[in-house]
Amino acid sequence: MKKEYSLFLMSLIVILLAACGNGESDEVSAESEEKTKIEYWHVNAETQGGNTVDQLVEEFNAQSDTVEVVARYNPDMYAGLMSNMQAEVASGNSPAVVQVGWAFLDYFSENFEYVEPQEVIENYHEEDVTFLEDNFLPNILELGQNAEGTQVGIPYSLSNPILYINKDMLQEAGLDSEGPETWEEVREYSEAINKATGNYGVYIQEPADSWGQQAMVECNGASFIDDGKASFASDEGIEVFQYYQDLVNDELALHIGWDQGIQSFIDGNVGMLYTTIAQRNNIESNASFDVTTLQSPTWEGKEKRVPAGGAMLSITAQDEEEQAAAWEFMKYLYSVESIAEWTKGTGYVPPREGVSDSEEGLKSFLEENELMIPAIEQMDSMVPWASFPGDSGIEAEQKLLDMRDIILGGDVDVEETVSNTEEEINDLLE
C-alpha cells in the first residue's frame, strides 16, 4: 500500500511540474514579440467551419508584422457569445472583433460599446476608405444597420433559405424536375408526390426561431415587423399561415423538429425541404439520391424577399491601437481569397462582390458545387432578419414559436390565433 501512495505522490509532482512548464512557455512567447494582441470571438463549431476560422487566423498571424489574433470559440451560438461578452465587459476588458447574429443586432447595439467600421477605417486606414461601398451590395450592408441606421457591423456569415429537391422522387411522381417556383406550385407538387409515393411532399424548417416563416410572409408582400411593431396579422400574413396549416392538415407537409425534418429528407421520406443554405454540405454528403436546389419559392406574382441568416463582424476594441489592428484583421477576412475559404468551410454565401466569379475566389468551386448557386443568385432579394426590439424581444419571439405550434397542431382558427398573437406581442413591446 505504501508503494501505491508514493506512486500517487510522484504522479502529482509530475503533474505540477508539467503545469508550471506550461506557464513558463507562455511567458516566453509573449515576450518575444511586440505585436498588438487582439481577440476574435466566434461561434463556429467544428461542423460549422471551426477549422476554417483557425486556419484563417493562423495565416493572418503569419503574414502580419503588427497584429497577433487569438480566436475564441463560444458555444451555444450567438446567445452564448452575448453572455460571455457580458462577463468580459464587466471585468473591464473586451475582445476586438466579435460575431453578432442578426437576431441580436438591436440587443448588441443597445447594450455594448462598439465603433462603426467606417469610422475606424477613416481614422487609421485611409487607403481603405471606399472598401465597403466598393465591395458590398447596398442591401447587404443594410443588414448590419440598426434601427437608427448606424452601421453596427459588416455582414460576414450570410445564409438564406432555399428549396432542396429530391429529384428521384419528383421523377417517380412524374413531375417536371425543374421544380416549383411558387408556394402554390409547392402544394401542387406535394399533392403529386403524396399520391405517387405516399411520402410527405415538403418539410418547412421548424427550429427555435421563425426565420422560415418570416421568409414565407415576406414573399407574400407582407412584413413581420413594421416600425418596431409586430405586423404579421395582415391579410397576406394570415393567408400564409392558413396555407401552412392546410399543408400539414392534409398530410402534405411534415410537422416535426428541425434535425428530424432534415433527416427525414435525407432518408427519402420527404420530397422537398425548405431550409437554410448552411445545411447544404450536411445534406449533400449524406443523401443517397439525386439532390438539387432551387431559389426560395415566392407567391404567384409577388416579389421575392428572403431574410438573411448568419452574423456580422463588429469592432468592440476600445483603445486606438486595437481598433486599428481590428480592421487590419477584418480586411484580411474580407479579402476574396479568405471569403472563398470561409464559404467552402461553412456553406454560407459570400457576403461581398467579386468572389463567385473570380478565379482566386470560388469560380471553380461553384462549378463543382452547383447547389450553392441559387442562394448566391437570390442575394439581391435579401432583407433583414426580423428581431423584436427591447427587453421583451425574447419573450415575443417565444410567442411566435408557440403560435406556430398551435396552428400546425390542428384545427384552430388561423385568423383568430394570428391576430391574438400579434396583439399579445404588441402589448409586450409597449
Place this chain on the structure above:
Amino acid sequence: MKISHYFWHILIIVFIIIAIYPILFAVSNSFKHLNDAFTSTINLIPNPFTFENYQRLHETIPLLKITLNTFVIASIITAFKIVTSFLAAYALTYFNFRFKKTTYFLLISTIFIPFTVTMIPNYLIISHFNLIDSVWGVILPQLADAIGIFMLTQAMRNIPKPLIEAAQIDNISTFNIMKDHVLPIVRPALTSTAIWFFILAWNDYVWPLLMLRSRDSYTLPLALQLFVSSEGGTNFTVAMALSVITMAIPLILYLIFQRYIINTFSSSGIK
C-alpha cells in the same frame, strides 16, 4: 424464499441494464458512420465498424493537450481540496479556540451559496490577476471546498476522543497524531471525497468555459461543444467518440487504483 431471490436478481439486472445502456450506446455510436447512427439507432453493433470518428478528433483538435489540461486541472483541484479539507477538519475537531462553532457554521454555510452568485466576482478577480485563458485561472477559486471539510469533520467526530487524548499524553506531536492515528481511520472518507472532487472537476463546464479561450487550453467537456451546433448541424458520432474518451479516463484511473480504493473501504474501523 426462492421466488423473492429471483425477483431481486431480475430487478438488479434491470437496473444494471438501465445504468449501462447509455454507455454502450455512446461506445457503439462512436464506431458508427453518421448515416448508420441515424438509420439503425437501436442496433448497438456498428455496421460497418469504423475508426473515422476518433481519427477526425485526432485531426481537428489537440486531443492530447486537451486531455492533459483536464487531468492537470482535476488533479490539482482534488489534491488541494483534500489537503485543505483534512487540515481544516482536524483543527475544527480537535483544537479548541474562540469562535470555533461560529467558524464551522460560517464555513459550512458557504455550501449553500450557489456557484452562479460567486461566478462574476470570481471572474473579476481572476481577470485582475491576468490569469484568464490559463489553467491556473480555472484552478485558483477551487482550492478549498466546505463540503470536504464537512465530510471529514463527520468522519473525525466518530473517532473516540480517548484515542487522541492518549496520544497527546504520550507526547506525540500533532503532526504525528494526524499522520499515524487520524489519517488511517478517515482514509475511506478521504478517498471517497477525493473521487467525488475529481469527477466534479473533470466534468466541470461553466467555469472553465468562462476562463478558457484558446483551443490549446481547453478541457474535454469544452471540446465536446465544438461538435455540437444548431446551424451547422451536430456531428453525433464524433461527439460520441469524444464522450467515450471523456468518461474512459476516470474509469481507467479507477480500475488502476481500484484495489487500493477497495482496501481502504474494507479496512475502516478502529484497530
